[in-house]
Amino acid sequence: MDNGGATFGGVSFASLGLLLTRANIPLLPETIQTEEELEGLDGTVDVETRYGPRLIELEVSLITEDEASYQIALQQMAKVFNARAGVRPLILDRMTGKRWMCKYNGRIPIDKIASLGEFTLPFKAFFPFSESVTDSMTQLEYGLGYSYGMGLRYETPPAFSVTTSPTLRTLYHAGTHETYPVIRLVGAGSNITVSNTTTGETLTLNLNMVAGDVLEINCAPLEQTIQKNGSSALSGVNGTFPRLVEGDNNISISGAGLNMTVSFIFRHTYLY
Structure with missing residues (x-):
């Protein structure tokens, strides 16, 4: 009981x-x-x-x-x-x-x-599916209600600087079911490609960004949107919106003139 x-x-x-x-x-x-x-x-x-x-x-x-x-x-x-x-x-x-x-x-x-x-x-x-009560941008600490067995790691939130092409990072998803992130790019760059080489999914963005621009990519099925400074920027986009699978995901960001910060915002998602 x-x-x-x-x-x-x-x-x-x-x-x-x-x-x-x-x-x-x-x-x-x-x-x-x-x-x-x-x-x-x-x-x-x-x-x-x-x-x-x-x-x-x-x-x-x-x-x-x-x-x-x-x-x-x-x-x-x-x-x-x-x-x-x-x-x-x-x-x-x-x-x-x-x-x-x-x-x-x-x-x-x-x-x-x-x-x-x-x-x-x-x-x-x-x-x-169940989700973690906080998203990936919240630093894990005692008192958030998490328990052993959820597979979580005490890591810094997945936000990183991108100034070279390609920039490679490994992102960890603790959940037992795939999750679809919101990818936020802030800064300058053009002809940007976001890839998860673990799943083989790549999204190419044929657009230009200047300092101060904010691009948000919502990868969730039925919600797949790309907004630049609050307006739709789906034209010129090719490929597959990347997801994160259980465990380590190898992420690659490439493009021209890159000087930006990239954040992957998601909740760890579980079959139960």
């Missing part, structure tokens, strides 16, 4: 009068399998495997002193778990170094709450 607590969107369960008694989180999300049948062939051909959203169920008890405080607690709960507010971080006290980005999904029969004082809060994580 899980006797710990949790926070959702920065609000502790304890402040709502809730006690988390059990957290049901599947070891892996449900698979979405693509298969093909071929004439004359037994079985099927495994074409692709993807993961669907992860459903999380939290069994809780509502603890109040009287009926009036009970009704107030219900009112507060409805506000905190309002699904229209969008996805927010769910952090369990038993694993304070990880967050699940999710939102309330389902229904809680009010008569069940009233009669038993115990009920299940259903959540859906559309992005089905």
